Amino acid sequence: MDSLLTMYITLVCVSGVFNVFLSIYAFSKRREIPGAGTFMAYTSALAIYCFGYAFCLASDTIREVKLWTTVEYVGMPFSAALGLMIVLNYLGRKVSGRTAAVMLVIPAITLLMVATNDYHHLFYKSMELREGLPAPLVKIEIGEWYIVHGIYTFSCLLAAVVLLIGRWRQTSRTYRLQLTVMLCGQFIPMVAAFLYLLGIAPGGLDPVPIVMCVTSSLFIWAIVSTKMLTVVPIAKETIFESMGEGVIVLDPAERLIDFNRAAAAMIPSLHLSLIGKTLDEVWTMMTGSPFPAARQPQGMKEEIVWTADNGCRCYEVRSSVVRHRNGEQAGSLLMLIDVTELKRLQRDLEHMAYYDGLTQIYNRTHFIHLARELLKESRTGGHPFSVVLFDIDYFKQINDSFGHETGDRVIVHVVSVCKRILGENTLFGRYGGEEFVIALPFASLDEAAGLAERLRAALEAEPLITADGEVAVTSSFGAAQAAEPGRDTLESLLHAADEALYLSKRGGRNRVSVCNPAVRRRDR
CATH class of the missing domain: 3.30.450.20 (PAS domain)
Structure with missing residues (x-):
């Protein structure tokens, strides 16, 4: 074996050692490196490829050559596909498990073809040692599947190069050094593989393992100097799409x-x-x-x-x-x-701020706010303004006898009956537990009392129907009108209506009482 071949084998072995180092590094940083498993598989495949080829060059018999060629193809056909996966991951394009499996189908078939070549000769039609050379190199005649394998390997390398070049303009200067190393790692082996497939490689030797020494050195340098693999740029379109x-x-x-x-x-x-x-x-x-x-x-x-x-x-x-x-x-x-x-x-919160959760009419706070505005408008226009307060008679007894669920149903029932009479535009609110309030702009005291009487009669005539039977529902009402000079506040007006309401209660309930500006207390 001449010195040139010895040097070549040495460099191929150095390439293998470099890739073993890269694989060990990826394993040690597997929690920090995105796609560390793929990178470990890639560098391991390259290491097997390099060592297998080195032993193949050092073999003296055709049997040894075939054995180490098989070992070489345990790694070599998979390296191109794994390299393309690394590039896709680097560019932010997730490779699913199914896609990875599909990409490795042809390399797996290639390995099988090489291992069983003596039975079908689809990969190598013939393989023999050359004579008259200073080193026992192998002369081969390629088969059909060798062509398929060569096309697929070159296509993977070319696709990786095209993808990386396409990303150049979108990559910031900070990460262009990393991108250059990735590009060299695919472009240099692609050129070497192309020369070998064309049969114009120097001495007929496969130049790919030797250039791996260069590309692996670049990887190691980039990892040390730029934290390559652990600090990976995120593609702009990946951000855009995600x-x-x-x-x-x-x-x-x-x-x-x-x-x-x-x-x-x-x-x-x-x-x-x-x-x-x-x-x-x-x-x-x-x-x-x-x-x-x-x-x-x-x-x-x-x-x-x-x-x-x-x-x-x-x-x-x-x-x-x-x-x-x-x-x-x-x-x-x-x-x-x-x-x-x-x-x-926001709508739900606003509704909760303005409306009573059980009855869906205005709550006390919002009723008072709106009623103040209406009272102010009535003063300005010189129109009468009245309010009606009423509550449900004997409501505590209803709760004690039928339960709070039925009590809630009674409250909803009262509101439902009243809304049919009041109409949609009437300012109607829940003033307290079983107490309700109505604001009546443009209504005199007599008109307010008349409306209260209609509500009282409707409630008395329409009991709540439950599974346990009818529940009689009646209410006591108090009405009051703002003083003509317009000096009453809403609070004083509500206080007057409350006095009239209690007058109804003291008078036996289920009735209407009023309190007007001239005579603040009068039975109806």
Whole structure:
């Protein structure tokens, strides 16, 4: 064996050692390196490839050559596919287990073909030692599957190179050194493999294991100097597509040029065929009207409602200008944030703030706020203003006899009966537990008392029907009118109505009493 071959074998073994080191490093940093398992498999496959080829070169018999060739192919056919997986992971494209399995099918078949070649000769048609050479190299005649294997290996390397080159402009300068190392790790072996497949490699030797010494050295240097593998850039489009908010990208002429997956999910009618049209044209095609929110100025926030099969969704639209480095406007972004649940929660909170949870009429606080406004308007216009207070007779006995659930049903029943008589625009609220209040602008005391009498009669005539039988429901009423000079406050007016209510209670309940400005206490 001449000195040149000895040097070649030595360099191939160094490549194997470097890849063993890289595999051990990936194992030690497996919790820090994204896709560490794939990188370990890749470097292990390269190490097996290098050592197998080194022993193959050192073999003296055809039997030894076949044995070490089989060992070599335990790693070599898998390395290209695993390298492509590493590139995909590096670029933020997740490789699923099923996809990885499919990518490794041809390498697995290649290994099987090499191991059983003596039975079918589909990989090597013939293999024999060359004569007259200073070293016992092998002369081979390739078979059909060798061609399939070569095409697949070269395709994986080429795909990895194309993907990495395509990412160059989108990669910040901070990470371009890493990208360069990744690119060299795929491009240099691809060129070497191409030369070998064409049969123009120096001395007929496979140059790939020797160039692995260079690429592995680059990997080691990049890991030490730039924290490669542990600090990996996240692709801009990966961020764009993984955002939970919908993003619509417009050019300076407000033409649609891109949108992310979230925007397509929010607005199912948005599809690629609409790219190139203005946003108003797109929206008109989808809804029949122009886009309902303005795109300017910078930082604008508006809301739009999108109606689809799954109901109405509310989106907050935020606009921002995208500029080139020289400050010129490159376009704009519209960010769609789904605020449907937030709006629903706001409506629920507002409802809870204004309405009684059991009866869904105004609660005491909101009733007083609205009644004050009505009283103020009545003073300004010189109109009469009256209030009616009433509560349910013997409500405690109902709770004690039938339970609190029935008591709640009685309260709802009273409100239901009253709302049929009062109408939708009457200011009606729950004043306390079983006590209710009505504000009547433009109503005199007699009119308020007449309305109270109709309510009293309706409640008396309509008991609550329960599984345990009828529950008689009656109420006592008190009515009061604001003084003509308009000096009564709402609190004093409610106090007067409360006095009239207690007058009804003392008079035997289920009746109406009034308290007017001239005579603050009078039975009806």
